[in-house]
Amino acid sequence: MAFDGIAIANLVYELKEKLPNARIYKIAQPESDELILTLKSSLGQHRLLISASASLPLIYLTENNKPSPMTAPNFCMLLRKHLSNGRITSITQPGLERIINFEIEHLNELGDLCKKYLIVEIMGKHSNIIFCDDNNNIIDSIKHVSAHMSSVREVLPGRDYFIPQTQDKFNPLETSWESFKPAIGSKPVSLAKALYTSYTGISPAAAEEICYRASLDSSTPANVLGENELLHLYHIFSNLIEDIKNNRFQPTIVYKDEEPIEFSSIELTHFEGMQLRSYSSISQVLETFYATKNTLTRIRQKSYDLRHVVQLALERSIKKYDLQLKQLKDTQKRDKYKVYGELLNTYGYNLEEGAKELEALNYYTNEMIKIPLDETLSAKENAKKYFDKYNKLKRTFEALSSLTQETKDEINHLESISTALDIALTEDDLVQLKEELMDYGYMKRKGSNKKQQKIKSKPFHYLSSDGYHIYVGKNNFQNEELTFKFATGNDWWFHAKGIPGSHVILKANGEEIPDKTFEEAGRLAAYYSKGRGTDKIEIDYVEKKHIKKPSGAKPGFVVYYTNYSLLIDSNITGIEQISD
Template sequence: MAFDGITISSIVNELNNTINGGRLYKISQPEADEIMLTIKTQSGQYRLVLSANASLPLAYLTDDNKPSPATAPNFCMLLRKHLNNGRIISITQPKFERVIDIEAEHLNELGDLCRKHIIAEFMGKHSNIILCDDNNTILDSIKHISAQTSSVREVLPGRPYFIPNTSDKINPLEADRKHFDETVFSKPVPVVKALLSSYTGISTCIAEELAYRAGVDGGHPANCLDEPMKDALYNVFDALMSDVRNGIYHPDMVTDNGVPAEFAAVKLSMYDNHTEYDSISRLIIDYYRQKEIATRIHQKSVDIRRIVTTHLERAYKKLDIQEKQIKDTEKKDKYRIYGELLTTYAYSIPAGSKEYEALNYYDNTTIKIPLDNTLTPIENANKYFARYNKLKRTYEAGIRLIQEITEEISYLESIINAIEISVTEADLANIKEELIETGYIKRTVKGKHKITANKPMHFVSSDGFDIYVGKNNIQNDELTFKTGNGNDWWFHAKQMPGSHVLLKTDGKEVPDRTFEEAASLAAYYSKGREQEKVEVDYVLKKEVKKPAGAKPGFVVYYTNYSMVADTDISKIKQL
């Protein structure tokens, strides 16, 4: 619940400082569950987005406009009828709930001054945008909720509006030390859970941050804290609530290797990699824009991922079968030795013998050789030689197949890795075209299509050296054999699928720190990115070769250095 009460409070504070007192110049409904209000103020024009999306309820100011449907929906028409050219007179957050109440006054058809409320509720699947009159009577809502849908509250025209109280939580802005002692410190549950169950608008993230600031273990039972711990926890809680009362916020976004992981309207000091913003709206836009891109890319990659995974599963099954067959050939050398010994000692083996005990001159041990008493010693020897030759052929063919299957598995896993690090639709198109060229996907349009690699990722080391990272096998080949010069350095995660990383030297001596950063990029953009450390090979680019007929991205090298690299790349600048 990143969109918690404190985040709503921060948004309300920002709206009061920007659009309060402004006029509702334009109202649109770009999505079925979203409205956009354009407000003109003395300082300029603002656009406020209110979304009641069940999975992503949001409120933020933006500079971007959104296209609206040619015919405005009924709710949008009603908002225009009641609020167009109205003036915003207050923006509040009732009871510190995840609710924003925008009150506006306007002239009705008779010229009388009236007041209306746009109430946006951000409560997951129960999110809604409701228009009420000044008597808290619902005029309409973007989602209609009947008694059959909810036994707690109907949201229909003519019904009274109220915020349902489904828990015993209270407003944290009204809490004092006595209440804190009676609620939080009396519960035999972890500190984080005690905070969550006591106050509205407190998310898990905020509760964990409070525990961190107080130096208290968030998993420790709240009723077992000693007095110094209780004092510390209440003091940081009270300080945070004091900041909220005074409108002091520090919007903060936490990233995990450059990917948004968490955000809050307060500084999240429990994390190392975070970025502070001067506007909660700007933070929300950045956070969810990057999240949306990642989600869209994941959705578009599903079909490609399924095809690759299917081929990968088949390859693993074939490998398992071949390895079992290879194991079955382990007796081949024993049969060869039997044949050789029988040939050597044939003159001394009595006719009709069922076994013969012979000295194995390879290791000076005595072994018993089973015999077919209907055959001569030489015929028995030839029989063992035949078994040996058959198993030898099976072994040699199996080894060749295992090598081919292993190379196919390595290639398919490199495709999976490329899908994981794809950041644009062009990256996925590149991967799909590669799979068509290598025969894993059938081309729907006849004719040969040229694979055009888009640009690789570009980083700059702390010492100013350019480092390039391929996002797929086509880029890897382009980077290694066209972009790279002989004296540039080439990096790759050891014995696992991963990106080719090229460190451009421009003839300069490269510091150790830059080597380490390039190795970290190779470690992160590999199958081992979830590990803390990954072993990375690095070599001069001129030592990297591509075998004739090899699949895209496959290279060989025989002399290299190795280092163990960190997978944290958050401090490496990306262009």
């Protein structure tokens, strides 16, 4: 992820803005490698979360708190002893390193004013929180690093603190054309890799963005670029660095199908076909990004059992449907047996005994046909035999026609649940889907209560660019509720044609709807369907008053006989979502 030097620079700028002369009010250590500082400044109270987790190092402002252990760890007690009620006098970042230095003034036990430094290093598995005195001596750290663990630098009480120079990288804030040209132009690696391996604080995502803005292929070997191309790249790079120096940041998250893919403090325009969402602060970006990531991971784990149930039921139903279609195909010859019987009754009076076939004129087609016979039976008995076959196949056809439709409806129902699982974003969304699976016998209900959990899940709510409200069902129960209880007669109903998907309701308010709003509602219907991601999807739309529900149909199943259609993509970028 792009928690690079640019994001750190954005965070330092934000902390300076929001924490002027802040005092340290509380210090907590909820995890072995995590701190929460409660800070008070003239702008109010803030919480700063700092995590040195090897898998997920973080630092951002948050309104949320976390429970702490009853007995504070030693590092937390040490910080409380030295820094409680201390004042943060400066927050700095060396170069574009992934490091934040907090300079803190406090009174020692004798009442003298002292300075200490809390240094936060966000460096992947090497992340740490280090507490130093004003002579750069390490007092302690949240993670101790001995010589056995690292040959580069020891992080232990009493050792000198320094930034390890593990790679030959330049400071991008001090770059020039004279240093840029040999640094990039001499490397036989891809252009993007040359950028992020030559300069501190530049992530692969930022390097890709720089190449994209320069209209250069990021996979091109850097050492094959001409001087003009390198000079153009340098100007793009310099413009970005100038934005950083002047604190012109654009905190952004890149989404693909509601899943956060990447974040940055610069606009990532090279992610084509994905949604870019801007935020007011980098702290908001970090908290939103990782909270959403964690939620989606948890939802996928919890939905695994439901997906397994749906998949097994689907496989059984599809096998049953294929067998029924094959049996149904076998009944297509029933009418031939009926004709054989009728022709035998018509022409069989002069049939010779022991004949193996009868050649006769088929008066339905005016063609001669040959009818196979059982030579041991008479013409009348052969006719009866064919009529019996016809009647048996006719009964089979009638029974199978009904059963096949039932099986097809069951497949459609299960596919709609599978599609709903794909768009489930919260545990509350899964509750309704589990309820539906239990209602229809795909899962056993535990306990005696029919409704064991209160359902809190609500439909998606969007606002069109023209100010019209659009609602999207997350599952069949919500589709049913939206279409038949929430929507009124002149509201518009949208659905992807012939494939599982959400019911989309456009509230008309008795007004004539602009074409752009129709298109946006159509895009939502395409996006929340099984066809999401395809170039064009056909969408049916009709006024709600023309939608009917067949008697006994499963939830979400409707019929309509008059409708409009549109072909549209499933890109919903720019359609405002409202959090109800």
